[in-house]
Amino acid sequence: MRTFPSYRGDLRYVCTQCRGHFPGDDLLYVCPACSGVLLLEDASFETLKARDGAGWQALFDARAASCNPALAGIFRFYELIAPVLEEEDILCLGEGNTPIIPAAPALREKLGLEFAFKNEGQNPSASFKDRGMACVFSYLKSLVRKHGWTSLLTVCASTGDTSASAAMYASYLGDPVTSIVLLPHGKVTPQQLSQPLGSGARVLEIPGVFDDCMKVVEFLSENYRVALLNSKNSWRILGQESYAFEVAQWRRWDLREVCVFVPIGNAGNITAVMQGFLKLHALNIIADLPRIFGVQSHHADPVYRYYAAPAQNRAYAAVAVQPSVAQAAMIGNPVSFPRVRMLAERYQYLGGPGSFQVIQVTEQAIIDGMLEANRHGHIACPQGGECLAGMQSALRHGLISSRNFCILDATAHALKFADFQNLYFTAAFSPDFGITPKPELVNAPELVLSPQERQDLGEDLFIRETAARIAGRLELSPRNAA
Numbered sequence: 260m261r262t263f264p265s266y267r268g269d270l271r272y273v274c275t276q277c278r279g280h281f282p283g284d285d286l287l288y289v290c291p292a293c294s295g296v297l298l299l300e301d302a303s304f305e306t307l308k309a310r311d312g313a314g315w316q317a318l319f320d321a322r323a324a325s326c327n328p329a330l331a332g333i334f335r336f337y338e339l340i341a342p343v344l345e346e347e348d349i350l351c352l353g354e355g356n357t358p359i360i361p362a363a364p365a366l367r368e369k370l371g372l373e374f375a376f377k378n379e380g381q382n383p384s385a386s387f388k389d390r391g392m393a394c395v396f397s398y399l400k401s402l403v404r405k406h407g408w409t410s411l412l413t414v415c416a417s418t419g420d421t422s423a424s425a426a427m428y429a430s431y432l433g434d435p436v437t438s439i440v441l442l443p444h445g446k447v448t449p450q451q452l453s454q455p456l457g458s459g460a461r462v463l464e465i466p467g468v469f470d471d472c473m474k475v476v477e478f479l480s481e482n483y484r485v486a487l488l489n490s491k492n493s494w495r496i497l498g499q500e501s502y503a504f505e506v507a508q509w510r511r512w513d514l515r516e517v518c519v520f521v522p523i524g525n526a527g528n529i530t531a532v533m534q535g536f537l538k539l540h541a542l543n544i545i546a547d548l549p550r551i552f553g554v555q556s557h558h559a560d561p562v563y564r565y566y567a568a569p570a571q572n573r574a575y576a577a578v579a580v581q582p583s584v585a586q587a588a589m590i591g592n593p594v595s596f597p598r599v600r601m602l603a604e605r606y607q608y609l610g611g612p613g614s615f616q617v618i619q620v621t622e623q624a625i626i627d628g629m630l631e632a633n634r635h636g637h638i639a640c641p642q643g644g645e646c647l648a649g650m651q652s653a654l655r656h657g658l659i660s661s662r663n664f665c666i667l668d669a670t671a672h673a674l675k676f677a678d679f680q681n682l683y684f685t686a687a688f689s690p691d692f693g694i695t696p697k698p699e700l701v702n703a704p705e706l707v708l709s710p711q712e713r714q715d716l717g718e719d720l721f722i723r724e725t726a727a728r729i730a731g732r733l734e735l736s737p738r739n740a741a
């Protein structure tokens with residue numbers, strides 16, 4: 260399949276607050292009328308219904324075999340993502356199309372139901388953020404082309420992965436695009452800090468937490484000429500919807516009994532996942548909506564608190580966060596909350612009560628979940644552990660059963676969060692995390708002999724003695740034993 264789709268949509272911003280709409284041909288972060296958070300929708304979406312559900316399924320299945328890089332990754336679903344981009348605008352660095360790995364048999368047996376991890380850590384910058392960035396940078400590329408801009412400064416606040424991803428795409432595009440990232444000083448992991456530094460971004464650190472960085476970035480975007488790359492930028496949400504499309508395609512478009520678990524931080528991801536499934540449903544590409552479970556730590560749980568209250572007296576309030584191993588989701592005032600509220604209403608209307616729920620889990624359950632998964636051959640980050648903990652909680656509370664198939668979002672690669680694993684293994688968490696290491700999950704390297712011992716043995720005996728000690732520790736039997 261070499262031809263690029265001919266369909267072009269009519270994208271416009273819709274305000275989640277006043278429901279006003281505004282043309283999608285420029286960057287807009289908040290509603291010009293009421294400052295509400297925006298979403299992008301295709302005003303021509305209805306015309307896509309000319310193709311029936313089976314027709315769309317066949318098209319997307321055929322594209323899975325396409326060699327065209329502009330239809331690879333997230334743009335396999337071009338018509339549902341940003342069908343205003345030209346082929347030359349599309350930037351693909353290998354994002355999307357991440358593997359869905361069924362739980363190891365022993366883990367599945369231990370937990371008592373079937374589930375799988377979608378390994379978002381296998382995206383190029385090792386987190387799901389690349390899906391949204393591929394879309395927004397493709398859009399920026401189209402703006403540069405159309406307007407002939409000679410300079411474009413992009414800014415974002417980050418808990419780590421947004422900046423890693425933004426810096427990577429910006430440095431790939433190069434002139435005239437440059438990347439500035441704002442990070443909370445000392446609050447991102449060394450791996451996450453190394454990423455934008457390695458990509459050559461300008462990294463500005465601020466004392467405080469993510470929510471503080473976000474406020475500064477918003478102020479900058481309101482008062483200066485910069486492109487804001489946080490998920491307030493609705494183009495990121497569009498690209499992120501590809502996660503839902505891939506899940507549906509992996510299940511051969513049959514989502515009966517499927518439950519999808521997603522960690523909630525700034526709530527952009529869960530917004531996109533809901534919107535993605537709603538689009539598939541509207542086009543009859545799927546007949547059933549999967550149930551969606553948002554998961555939050557008890558140390559950063561404003562969305563959980565909102566939905567935990569009875570429907571008639573819900574009130575949203577930001578929370579002050581406490582330290583969390585699910586650091587990428589450690590956000591007390593999620594920018595996308597109004598989007599979640601709007602979409603959850605529609606989702607529940609179509610999917611029935613309980614089709615969207617939010618679950619709260621402890622820090623202990625999050626890190627234990629991550630370690631348990633990884634001891635079974637997975638590569639989950641703490642947020643993936645959070646999903647596992649959420650699934651276990653849902654099972655305990657009877658919200659799901661062994662009839663269900665759960666898909667857990669392992670949002671980043673485990674390696675990005677190696678320091679938390681290390682704190683656990685060395686029992687070095689500060690008390691405010693509230694985490695006690697379980698001995699059966701702890702692991703440590705064993706030094707077989709000291710440098711002094713090696714020197715004393717000399718080179719002749721070194722190999723023989725080291726091997727003998729290892730054989731002793733492992734209780735190996737000799738090869739020639741009867």
Ligand SMILES: *Cc1c(COP(=O)(O)O)cnc(C)c1O
Pocket residue numbers: 386387388420421490522523524525526527528529587588640642670671
């Ligand atoms: C950004 C991020 C999250 C949180 O996603 P939101 O869209 O902010 O809710 C979770 N996990 C990882 C690894 C992330 O990078």
Ligand SMILES: [Zn+2]
Pocket residue numbers: 274275276277278279290291292293294295
């Ligand atoms: Zn508005």
